[in-house]
Amino acid sequence: MAAAAIGILTVSDRASRGAYEDRGGPAIAAELARILASPWQAVPRLVPDEQPLIEAALRDLADQHGCCLVVTTGGTGPAPRDVTPEATEAVCERMLPGFGEAMRAASLRSVPTAILSRQTAGTRGRCLIVNLPGKPAAIAECLGAVFPAIPYGIDLIGGPRLETNPGICRAFRPAGT
Template sequence: MFTLGIIIASDKSFKGDRIDKSGKLIKEFMEKNNYKVKRYTIVPDEQSLLEEELIYMCDDLNLDLILTSGGTGFSRRDVTPEATLNIIDRYAPGIAEGIRYNSLKITSRAMLSRAISGIRKDTLIINLPGSPKAVKESLEFILPSLGHGLEILKGLTSECARK
């Protein structure tokens, strides 16, 4: 069972002005698929706070996976990709590209996503969109490959060839 951290980047949810639906959806979806949620937090759209939380989850909690939601658009306050870029050691561009590719089949607005994915030490970080509908679609798309990627990252398997 892989461990999971969830970070919601939202000024409104942080202040209590909006109910966080995306984070709850992530939590329920991932727990149903045998991921253990170790931390779930809502932070304002502040790059330094996002970076601190990402580093804490990677370095102190040693989580296997972090899923962020929100802060990936064009607004000046959308800084989740920049925070992620600042703290990762290696890119994992195929995940974000795959999510965008799949989302473009549903809406042309998917091209406006600036989400990224990457690795810090032994933790995979994936930026997800902010809307619950897009979060669900993204999770359904990446889930079949996610476990295998984490197994490789953790050294539990070394084979990537399809059977």
């Protein structure tokens, strides 16, 4: 079985100019390593909070690198430079608002400001794009809230079959799939 390409896109002005270390992208990679039993390969990217650059990175990961999943971190808040959801909507053919709803509900149990987050998800061809918050501590919580649906979502759009470590995350698929 070939390794599935999974894009990890960090959106951060400060990390992109080297003012501090990107901790969001590595946190996503670590969490995916815990969750996934299937072979996969990370395709990391780091861009500033600029909508055209975010859109270009998402298109590149989906179209040129053939990623079945792209997970973003950063740029989902209400600040004027937080434009990851807008970039995601601009490149996706279909939006999946349930992802953002589930992540906000899970985060709201920990922090009342979770309602300020605007993360979303959508599809571009055979790629599922999921926005996560920028705080590394929220990455495991938000991925845990939505990952049970991700493998079947990727199945539905014609992507590769992803298997999870059932002790960490039990992916849902209808019987017989």
